[in-house]
Amino acid sequence: MADTMTGSDRREPTVIVDDAHVVYRVQQSATPGTGSPLASFKRIITGTKPATLREVHAIKGVSFVAHKGEAIGLIGTNGSGKSTLLRAIAGLLPTDKGAIYAAGQPSLLGVNAALMSDLPGERNVVLGCLAMGMSPAEVKSQVKDIIEFSGINERGDFSSLPMRTYSSGMGARLRFAIAAAKKHDVLLIDEALATGDAKFRRRSEQRVRDLRKDAGTVFLVSHSEQSIRDTCERAIWLESGLIRADGPTADVLKEYEAYVKR
Amino acid sequence: MPQTAVIDSETGLTLKELARRHGLSAAGKLPSLRDYTRQLWSYRHFISSYANAKVTSSLGRTRLGVFWQVLTPLINAAVYYVIFGVVLKQKSGVENFVAYLCTGVFIFGFTQSVVQAGIQAVSGNLGLIRALHFPRASLPLAITMVEIRNMIASMAVLIVIVLAFGEPITLEWLLIVPIFLMQCVFNAGLALAAARLGSKVADVKQLVPFAMRIWLYGSAVLYPVTRFTDHLSGWKLYLVEANPLLVFIDLMRHALMEDVPLAASPVVLWLEAIAWTLLVGIGGYVYFWRGEKGYGRG
Ligand SMILES: Nc1ncnc2c1ncn2[C@@H]1O[C@H](COP(=O)(O)OP(=O)(O)O)[C@@H](O)[C@H]1O
Ligand SMILES: [Mg+2]
Numbered sequence: 001m002a003d004t005m006t007g008s009d010r011r012e013p014t015v016i017v018d019d020a021h022v023v024y025r026v027q028q029s030a031t032p033g034t035g036s037p038l039a040s041f042k043r044i045i046t047g048t049k050p051a052t053l054r055e056v057h058a059i060k061g062v063s064f065v066a067h068k069g070e071a072i073g074l075i076g077t078n079g080s081g082k083s084t085l086l087r088a089i090a091g092l093l094p095t096d097k098g099a100i101y102a103a104g105q106p107s108l109l110g111v112n113a114a115l116m117s118d119l120p121g122e123r124n125v126v127l128g129c130l131a132m133g134m135s136p137a138e139v140k141s142q143v144k145d146i147i148e149f150s151g152i153n154e155r156g157d158f159s160s161l162p163m164r165t166y167s168s169g170m171g172a173r174l175r176f177a178i179a180a181a182k183k184h185d186v187l188l189i190d191e192a193l194a195t196g197d198a199k200f201r202r203r204s205e206q207r208v209r210d211l212r213k214d215a216g217t218v219f220l221v222s223h224s225e226q227s228i229r230d231t232c233e234r235a236i237w238l239e240s241g242l243i244r245a246d247g248p249t250a251d252v253l254k255e256y257e258a259y260v261k262r
Numbered sequence: 263m264p265q266t267a268v269i270d271s272e273t274g275l276t277l278k279e280l281a282r283r284h285g286l287s288a289a290g291k292l293p294s295l296r297d298y299t300r301q302l303w304s305y306r307h308f309i310s311s312y313a314n315a316k317v318t319s320s321l322g323r324t325r326l327g328v329f330w331q332v333l334t335p336l337i338n339a340a341v342y343y344v345i346f347g348v349v350l351k352q353k354s355g356v357e358n359f360v361a362y363l364c365t366g367v368f369i370f371g372f373t374q375s376v377v378q379a380g381i382q383a384v385s386g387n388l389g390l391i392r393a394l395h396f397p398r399a400s401l402p403l404a405i406t407m408v409e410i411r412n413m414i415a416s417m418a419v420l421i422v423i424v425l426a427f428g429e430p431i432t433l434e435w436l437l438i439v440p441i442f443l444m445q446c447v448f449n450a451g452l453a454l455a456a457a458r459l460g461s462k463v464a465d466v467k468q469l470v471p472f473a474m475r476i477w478l479y480g481s482a483v484l485y486p487v488t489r490f491t492d493h494l495s496g497w498k499l500y501l502v503e504a505n506p507l508l509v510f511i512d513l514m515r516h517a518l519m520e521d522v523p524l525a526a527s528p529v530v531l532w533l534e535a536i537a538w539t540l541l542v543g544i545g546g547y548v549y550f551w552r553g554e555k556g557y558g559r560g
Contacts, residue, residue: 013284018277025559027464040465063277091289092392093558100289101281105395118319127315130308131394 014186014217015066015089015106019098022059022081022088058084060241061098066186071208071218073228073249075256076238082221085238086188089219104185107132109176109192117164121152121174124163128178142181149207150177151200173200180207187211188219205231225253290555298551302397309400313407335416338371339364339423346484356486361424361519366483368420369511372413373449374474379405380453381460381467384557391558398557399550402457406450417442421518429519437517444539445510451546458553481507488523506538 058081066072074082087093089100090108115124125146129139150173152158152166163171176192189208196204208231212218222228228235228249235252237245244259245252275283293301302309342363356362383402384391391398417438425431459466480502482490490502502508503525513531515522524531 013280013286016277016281016286018281023559040468065277065280087392087558089289091395091555094290094556099278099281101277101286102289103284103286106289107395108393116315116319119315123311123315123318127308127311128394130305130311131396133304133396136307 011067013065014068014070014103015219016101017062017064017085017089017098018100019061019063020059020085020088020095020100021057021061021097022084022093023096024056024058024084026054026056058241059088059095062238062241062243063098064236064243064246066217066219068217069212070234071212071220071232073232073235074219074221074238075225075228075235075252076244077260080238081241082238083190084241086190086219086221089186090188102186106186106188107179107182107184108188109179109190115163115171115175118162120161121150121159121163121166122147124174125159125178128175129181132179132182134182146177146181147174149180149203150174169196169200172196176204176207180204180211183214184211184216186217186219190221191223201227229253292552292555295548295551298397298399298554302399302403305396305400308396309404310407312400313404313411316404316408317411331412331415332419334412335368335371335419339367339419342367342484356523357521358427358429358519361427361429362486362515362522363484364420364423365515365518366481366511368413368416369445369514370478370481370483370507372409372416372445373452373507373510374478375412376406376409376449376453377456377474378470379409380456381470383453383457384461385464385467388558398554399454399547402453402550403450406446406453409449410446413442424518432520434517438514441510441513441517441535444535447543448506448510448539451542451544454546454550455542458550461553461557477505477507480505481511482525483511486523487512487525490525504534506535506542509534509538 062085074085076082084093086108088095089102090106091100091102092108115128119127122143125143126139129142129146130136134142147153147159150170152170152174158166158170163174166174172192173196176196179187179192187208205227208218208220218231220228220232232249234247235245235249236243237252237256239259245255281288343360346363380402383405384398387401390401456466456470478484487508490499494502508525509531512522512524512526513528513535516524516528516531526534
């Protein structure tokens with residue numbers, strides 16, 4: 001049996017999602033009376049869930065295999081579970097059922113990747129790089145390149161100002177620049193390129209292609225169909241936590257368009 | 263893990279087998295305690311810069327900045343002195359009540375602020391946790407480091423107060439260092455445990471102020487420890503006197519001051535302190551590690 005499979009083994013899988021389910025648990029702001037210490041104490045003792053705890057079943061059994069060198073576009077309407085799926089692949093959200101396997105450590109690059117908004121961009125770069133596991137020496141040698149690539153200093157010295165003074169596009173640029181400073185086996189990009197201007201988008205798309213050439217796998221969530229058409233040859237369409245279509249980008253996009261226009 | 267029948271169309275293997283064949287690891291797998299500790303060690307620079315960042319961003323917008331690190335304990339001590347030393351005349355049995363009170367307030371405050379911050383170490387940083395990959399214990403440990411830094415400032419203030427109220431510097435002052443280190447480890451364990459508790463049960467946060475109040479009264483911070491011996495006996499007394507904070511506070515008073523009433527002989531206190539440090543330090547770490555993969559869920 002082993003030699004019948006050697007042909008397809010050349011396509012080495014990097015991410016395997018096996019019937020994954022993801023559930024969020026949300027604490028709502030309490031209604032009067034349930035927030036008192038006595039009520040909390042009672043809940044802890046009796047082990048009952050507070051009435052304010054709601055569950056959101058965001059991914060309801062998704063399976064697919066991604067291979068080395070592939071760039072996969074994830075599409076779907078708002079709230080369909082794209083960001084959730086990427087978080088689960090990155091191992092940042094646990095699966096409730098099923099399993100997700102990945103080569104190395106996938107890295108997620110999202111719009112709301114929280115850095116510390118009270119700190120200057122430069123210190124956020126340092127912190128972000130350290131959090132990606134770089135050594136202080138590596139960080140030191142990279143900081144300048146990262147800030148330069150992000151282009152936030154094009155209009156004055158913004159890297160020494162707190163990040164809360166940045167426009168959302170500038171923040172997104174800086175985050176992308178930080179994440180792109182490292183080689184990733186699997187890179188997950190969640191609308192991170194959307195807020196950048198055309199020039200930055202071109203540059204970052206080039207960087208995505210480079211990352212892909214280094215034998216990685218790239219997942220891209222984007223609401224720009226052009227951007228998906230340009231970078232991905234495969235697309236997965238997610239709707240309400242389930243896969244509606246998975247195949248060549250052109251086919252999936254056609255189906256998706258028909259669905260959205262309806 | 264449930265048995266799934268999803269088959270890869272190309273290889274005819276189930277996905278689980280396919281993953282094993284290519285050596286892919288499950289995303290939510292808990293690393294061994296040793297690997298986890300090694301990871302954590304390699305993130306030490308992240309931990310210390312995160313701690314620095316937290317201090318900078320919390321003090322950054324205040325005018326007095328770092329002076330708050332010294333001002334806060336000073337104001338605290340002044341408030342308690344006015345209430346318990348001047349208004350209530352709580353001095354019975356202790357000669358140097360101001361030094362006695364301040365030592366208690368400062369040592370207790372150290373653990374208290376670690377617990378209060380620790381409860382939110384995970385639940386208050388879900389954004390960071392859902393965005394980046396790092397051993398989650400970095401967060402409670404960074405918070406402990408912030409509080410340790412604050413405490414070092416407080417200790418300097420405390421020493422000035424104790425000296426100003428007439429205590430001599432003796433050889434026993436050398437004991438301050440090991441006592442402080444033990445309390446740091448104890449607090450780190452407590453922060454880790456509190457972080458996991460607070461991430462799972464949001465209700466815990468509501469109860470912390472009350473728990474800390476009870477702990478405060480049980481630790482003989484505001485009145486002489488002899489009050490317990492006067493009013494309690496047998497196992498009740500034993501229970502109260504095994505309280506780790508009472509032990510740390512008593513040891514610190516013993517190191518800093520002459521002729522203080524203690525809950526037990528210094529040897530017993532030292533043994534109790536070591537036992538608590540190991541128990542809470544290691545226990546808290548193991549407890550936190552076991553929850554590592556669930557912290558993103560919220
Ligand atoms: N932090 C969260 N807590 C609770 N529910 C969430 C959270 N984030 C997303 N959801 C829910 O999960 C579902 C999928 O959301 P998401 O993955 O963000 O969608 P998309 O990225 O495709 O727009 C939605 O129903 C959303 O309400
Ligand atoms: Mg999204």
